[in-house]
Amino acid sequence: MTPAARLSAAIEVLDLHLAGTPVEKALTNWARRSRFAGSKDRAALRDIVFGCLRQRASLFHAAGQQTGQRTGRGLVASYAALDASQSEVEQLFSGEGHAPAPLTASEKAALFGPVRERDPEADYDLPAWLIPAFKASLGPDALQVAHVLRARAPVFLRTNLSRTTREAAARLLAKDGISTMPHDSVQTALRVTENPRRVAQSSAYLDGLVEVQDASSQAICAALPDAVRMLDYCAGGGGKVLAYGDGRAAKLFAHDAHTARLSDLAARAERARLSVTTLETSACKAAGPFDLVLVDAPCSGSGTWRRTPEAKWALTPDSLEALIRLQTEILEEAASLVAPGGCLAYATCSVLQAENIEQVQGFMARHSGFQLGHHAQFLPSDDGDGFFVAHLTQTGTAA
Numbered sequence: 001m002t003p004a005a006r007l008s009a010a011i012e013v014l015d016l017h018l019a020g021t022p023v024e025k026a027l028t029n030w031a032r033r034s035r036f037a038g039s040k041d042r043a044a045l046r047d048i049v050f051g052c053l054r055q056r057a058s059l060f061h062a063a064g065q066q067t068g069q070r071t072g073r074g075l076v077a078s079y080a081a082l083d084a085s086q087s088e089v090e091q092l093f094s095g096e097g098h099a100p101a102p103l104t105a106s107e108k109a110a111l112f113g114p115v116r117e118r119d120p121e122a123d124y125d126l127p128a129w130l131i132p133a134f135k136a137s138l139g140p141d142a143l144q145v146a147h148v149l150r151a152r153a154p155v156f157l158r159t160n161l162s163r164t165t166r167e168a169a170a171r172l173l174a175k176d177g178i179s180t181m182p183h184d185s186v187q188t189a190l191r192v193t194e195n196p197r198r199v200a201q202s203s204a205y206l207d208g209l210v211e212v213q214d215a216s217s218q219a220i221c222a223a224l225p226d227a228v229r230m231l232d233y234c235a236g237g238g239g240k241v242l243a244y245g246d247g248r249a250a251k252l253f254a255h256d257a258h259t260a261r262l263s264d265l266a267a268r269a270e271r272a273r274l275s276v277t278t279l280e281t282s283a284c285k286a287a288g289p290f291d292l293v294l295v296d297a298p299c300s301g302s303g304t305w306r307r308t309p310e311a312k313w314a315l316t317p318d319s320l321e322a323l324i325r326l327q328t329e330i331l332e333e334a335a336s337l338v339a340p341g342g343c344l345a346y347a348t349c350s351v352l353q354a355e356n357i358e359q360v361q362g363f364m365a366r367h368s369g370f371q372l373g374h375h376a377q378f379l380p381s382d383d384g385d386g387f388f389v390a391h392l393t394q395t396g397t398a399a
Helices: 003-018 023-033 039-054 056-063 072-081 086-092 105-112 120-124 128-148 166-175 196-201 215-222 239-245 265-272 281-287 309-314 317-335 357-366
Strands: 155-159 179-182 189-194 210-212 229-232 251-255 276-279 290-296 338-348 370-378 387-394
Touching: 003 023, 003 039, 003 072, 003 086, 023 039, 039 056, 039 072, 039 309, 056 072, 056 105, 056 120, 072 086, 072 105, 086 105, 120 128, 155 166, 155 196, 155 215, 166 179, 166 189, 189 196, 189 215, 196 210, 210 239, 215 239, 215 370, 215 387, 229 239, 239 251, 239 265, 239 276, 239 290, 251 281, 265 276, 276 281, 290 317, 317 338, 317 357, 338 357, 357 370, 357 387
Parallel strands: 229 251, 229 290, 251 276, 290 338
Antiparallel strands: 155 189, 155 210, 179 189, 338 387, 370 387
16 A cells, blocks of 8 residues: 555544544454555554544644544644645645545645644643643643653563563564663563564564563562462453562462453463462452452553553543542452452552542541552653552551
């Protein structure tokens, strides 16, 4: 496919998404209809679509498109104009072959005419309703973090240090054409600087020497206290319980309310040479107590919106409130599984205070028998995603 044809495909996918189709489904359906497209074409299309969604508000603003008149064409034309001159964009929008139709006079005026008045939603590339909470949560860092979320996220690998060294893993990855560099402060982390899409087929990955895991997530796992029995209560695919188990002698357990999310954990654990016992919700109480319970709670994902930009625009005040209620419920459930003297570690991939420190403060107001220890907020950056973690120690006093 030509670069212009890829833009046409992106317009088609984005129009479907704007009409209500989830973006992954729109991409999958396009690929099924377009057997002529190779893997490089599909990857390039995905990059364009996700690039447009990360900057949706500012791209619509640049195209002069208001609510009710927004189109995939407006997004893609604005996206193309970010790094190209007017003549270069007009060459892409030529109408020839599979290229998008030529730009109209009004489109040219919007894209290349005088800059319009500032718009808060466009400035932050966030839903307008969320900007006050975002600013209140992040203070002077709010705009910078919002701009970081416009860019593509780095890809990090976790080195399984019980199997190899970070340096040896990097050399093995290089043999498969995957360039990496070590993270400055997370000793297990390698940042992929070239060919991240080859990782899943690399010998280092297939042999269980590395796993794909964000550096901030790795840092959270490394800082968890040692335990004899550890439960990852909202385990998802199991990345954190596997990271925790590397080099530790703890007996490992994993639970998720949606058991299908755990379907790949057995294979991943075998590849990592670890044993993880999965638990149904009804079995957690009988299997406990645990001296470490990790709750990586469902959240807005605001610290990871570079990876899931669709979620940024799907979040609503009601859905955020529902998430906060769910986090409270999960914390209550998990607290009952912690042994006296044990640790309840609460984590989210959010940067919003309502999901993080305010959630912890509310828990402590209800449970005097827990004491807040280590807690940290990671902001999205080149060093990793946005994450929050707090360690709550069960003191054994009245709860």
